[in-house]
Amino acid sequence: MTPTYNRRSFLKTSSLAGGGLLLGFNLFNACTSPTNPNAVTTIPKKELFPEDWSDINAFVKIATDGSVTIMSPNPEIGQGVKTSMPMIVAEELDVDWVNVRVEQAALNTDWYERQVAGGSQSIRQGWESLRKAGATARQMLIETAAKQWEVTASECTTENGTVYHKASNKSIGYGELAAIASTMEAPTEVVLKDPKDFKIIGHSHPNIDNPAIVTGKPLFGIDIQREGMLYAMAVRPPFGKKLKSVDDMAAKAIEGVKEVITFGDKVAVVGNSTWNVKKGRDALVIEWEIAEALESSESQDAAMLELLKKPTKEPKRKDGNPDKAFKEAAQVVEAIYECPFLPHNTLEPMNYFAHVREDGVELLGPNQVPNWARGDVAKMLEIEESKITVQMTRMGGGFGRRLYPDFVKEAAEISKLAKAPIKLQWTREDDMQGGMYRPACKYLFRAALDENGNMIGYHIRGAGINMDNTVRENNFPAASVPHYLAETHNLKSNVTTAAWRAPVANFLASAEQSFIDEVALAAKKDPVAFRLELFDNALNTPVGEVGYDVARFKKTVELAAEKSNWNNKAENVYLGMSAYYSHNSYVAEVAEVVMIDGSPKLQKVYCATDCGIVVNPTGAENQVEGGIIDGIGHAMYGKLTIKDGEAQQNNFHNYRLIRMGEAPKVEMFFVDNGESPTGLGEPTLPPAAGALANAVFQATGKRMTKQPFSDFKVLG
Amino acid sequence: MANFTLQVNGEQHQVTVSADTPLLWVLRDTIGLVGTKYGCGIAQCGACTVHIDGNPVRSCSMPVSSLKGKTITTIEGLSNNGDHPLQLAWQEADVPQCGYCQAGQIMSAAALLKENPNPSDEDIDIAMRGNICRCGTYNRIRKAIHLAVKG
Structure with missing residues (x-):
């Protein structure tokens, strides 16, 4: 799919002219809110005056x-x-990366496409338009130089921020051309670089905010401080309950507490510091009343197991005659896999700054879909979207939690009622108990084998909480097996659920890849050879729709097997293969477990990834490693349970996250095939837990079918 | 509310806050040093790590009233120009993903290197066990600590 090309992004836009003026504006401690902020600078390299800058287009500004x-x-x-998106622009602009500074753009749907952090799509969907943005600006600079020199533009070349006319031995820097170039009409057709000429893309450039991060500069939403700003915390009802009464006498007596505000079923305390509003909030005496059924994990688990016994009316996919295949099978393999709720636990808990004024609204903070937040706030306040500005801070993690604008709306509502700029802060307890979890879910898998150990039938039936679809019906092993059935059940709940890094796939992959190993072993086949056999079926005799590129997928499995010495492993080494296609990228992982003092220990994960062109290798490697450690950590330890509408875990003393000594080493490999790049924020997470489970089975004969794995007390 | 004098990064700060306010929130809300982060409030994640008289301490659980005469160093005061060997190594190893926990990680690592100038992998794992990185940059953190030792 080719993304739509928003040509307006590349035009000189008169309303953009203020961009340079905003360079001096610091979003973290500005005294007054700007009327039309469209840019913020987080790490200015040196002082330049606003008049020095010219806007070439919505992406590029060049100084004298x-x-x-x-x-x-x-x-x-x-x-x-x-870091990586500006690298793509800089590549086509043909400038030296050391001369580039990066600004976080504010929300502007006229100038930018899809300002979203989600679905691992930024690089994939931005690839073409970012390149065109850079190339368009470069062409305008060339044409400006050509006009000055009275030569044709096609005779000019560029390198590192300079235009050359080799025939007349002339050269001129972009800085001297920018003012005139910025007044030009943008070209509609531009030539993009041949990837073999890339000088920035494909080379490692460290995180652009590193200098600010390692010195503790304000970067995150939680760091926002404004003159006149008040702090706020809120209490939210447990799942299934609503507000009955509030006694705020004690809260109001706390020094620094200015106001207690009831909004809907929530109660906010507003005051002069985070600590004082927290004390005020702790002093509230609140009575809840039951509004709906109070749910518990135990009863939800039982209900999901019941659903797994029942067929659905409309399968998500059916190929061949699965009923017949299972009846006639020489052998049927069957298993149930289960996972619990998971909170996102971004290390920076939810927070947001809002200033609702008579003449407009300023929203500022960590949010993955600013456009959604603006729409929801406009609707809630009954004002036009054009009256709302939205800026994004760097975020202390997202993992899907910040896709949702609930906390943005809370901040806006409290600001409106308090008639003041406020920063809303959630505590860790609020964050862990406030819902929006990775849904708990369960799968029934069945495989039918013929007398030669060929998989002739495959059946997956999922049941998940608030999950419209628990399966990925067109993904592997669909198309590789003649008789196939995928079904899904939804168990509705008032416990709120959400996208969580690699939605659905984050557990489905682990379960499916573990089950595929069970089937391979039942068929007396090597787990890698078995997978390759299925890929060959899908290549040579595909059944129905093929939802993945079989050759690319197969290649990653072969690469991971080769790099992990799958066929030549050392003594006391146990390997587990797991491979999954998600978010347009192909990933195969092999977990390496060794036995130490009689118990298995995960020491390394080998990872083969096909995400096409790797834009920024150091960043890509960090994502691969982080995704794997995240996948292993949550499979090992993550578990949130609900009892009578309340989460039973509330902070890191009773909810365990993976720590340094538990993180495996990761050895990674990228398939170099020149394909257009796809995302990496999510795809390496899904296969990780399956690889671990398969290696542990090899080492111990114990099959971990339920997360968290730590409950099995197998791993040392 | 009461008055307290704090010695932070070599400067005296007079603050008027309630006596039970944790150092974390005095640093962030009152003094305006926001490099020290809030992650859990119960000394479990390490994001709020600072040095008190040179020792690594979780500032979220340290009431301001207990700090009389103590010397406090935050990430902002770890070096004059952001050039502590760990701050340089962190950039060289390109450690951060989201970056939120990293100030706390660096402060814990700095305290480790003062005690043990050439730690093994195991020493590092033990010393850094109190610091959570939700993005999973642990291997790069370990690498950066070794880089800082090499100088």
Whole structure:
């Protein structure tokens, strides 16, 4: 799919002219809110005056001294787009990366496409338009130089921020051309670089915010401080309950508490510091009343197991005659796999700054889909979207939690009622108990084998909480097996659920890849050879729709097997293969377990990834490693349970996250095939837990079918 | 509310806050040093790590009233120009993903290197066990600590 090309992004836009003026504006401690902020600078390299800058288009500003500012359109949650997206623009602009500064763009749907951090899509969907943005600006600079020299533009070349006319031995820096170039009409057709000429893409450039991060500069939503700003915390009802009464006498008596505000079923305390509003909130005496059924994990688990016994009316996919295949099978393999709720636990808990004024609204903070937040706030306040400005701070993690604008709306509502700029802060307890979990879910898998150990039938039936679809019906092993059935059940709940890094796949992959191993072993086949056999079926005799590129997928499995010495493993080494296609990228992982003092220990994960062109290798490697450690950590330890509508875990003393000594080493390999790049924020997470489970089975004969694995007390 | 004098990064700060306010929130809300982060509030994640008289301490659980005469160093005061060997190594190893926990990680690592100038992998794992990185940059953190030792 080719993304739509928003040509307006590349035009000189008169309303953009203020961009340079905002360079001096610091979003973390500005005294007054700007009326039309469209840019923020987080790490200015040196002082340049606003009149020095010219806007070439919505992405590129160039100063008289040749400094280049590239706007980073998408929210940064740790996935690295604030570095990698500007790199793509800089490549086609043909400038030296050391002269580039990066600014986080504010929400502007006229100038930028899809300002979203989600679905691992920023690089994939931005690839073409970011390249065109850089190439368009470069062409305007060339044409400006050509006009000055009275030569044809096609005779001019560029290198590192300079235009050359070799025939007349002339050259001129972008900085001297920028003012005139910025007044030009943007070309509609531009020539993009041949990838073999890339000088920035494909080379490692460290996280652009590193200098600010390691010195503790304000970067995150939680760091926002404004003159006149008040702090706020809120209490939210447990699942299934509503507000009955509030006694705020004691809360109001706390020094520094200015106001207690009831809004809907929530109660906010507003005051002069985070600590004082927390004390005020703790002093509230609140009575809840039951509004709906109070749910518990135990009864939900039982209900899901019941659903797994029942066929669905409309399968998500059916090939051949699965009923017949299972009846006639020489052998049937069957298993149930289960996972619990998981909170996202971004290390920076939810927070947001809002200032609702008579004449407009300023929203500022960590949010993955600013456009959604603006729409929801406009609707809630019954004002036009054009009256709302939205800026994004760097985020202390997203993992899907910050896709949702609930906390943005809370901040706006409290600001409106308090008639003041406020920063809303959630505590860790609020964050862990406030819902929006990775849904708990369960799968029944069945495989039918013929007398030669060929998989002739495959059946997956999922049941998940608030999950419209628990399966990925067109993904592997669909198309590789003649008789196939995928079914899904939804168990509705008032416990709120959400996208969580690699939705659905984050557990489905682990379960499916573990089950595929069970089937391979039942068929007395090597787990890698078995997978390759299925890929060959899908290549040579595909059944129905093929939802994945079989050859690319197969290649990653072969690469991971080769690099992990699958066929030549050392003594006391146990390997587990797991491979999954998600978010347009192909990933195969092999976990390496060794037995130490009689118990298995995960020491390394080998990872083969096909995400096409790797834009920024150091960033890509960080994502691969982080995704795997995240996948292993949550499979090992993550478990949130609900009892009578309340989460039973509330902080890191009773909810375990993976720590340094438990993280495996990761050895990674990228398939170099020149394909257009796809995302990496999510795809390496899904296969990780399956690889671990398969290696542990090899080492111990114990099959871990339920997360968290730590409950099995197998791993040392 | 009461008055307290704090010695932070070589400067005296007079603050008027309630006596039970944790150092974390005095640093962030009152003094305006926001490099020290809030992650859990119960000394479990390490994001709020600072040095008190040179020792690594979780500032979220340290009431301001207990700090009389103590010397406090935050990430902002770890070096004059952001050039502590760990701050340089962190950039060289390109450690951060989201970056939120990293100030706390660096402060814990700095305290480790003062005690043990050439730690093994195991020493590092033990010393850094109190610091959570939700993005999973642990291997790069370990690498950066070794890089800082090499100088």
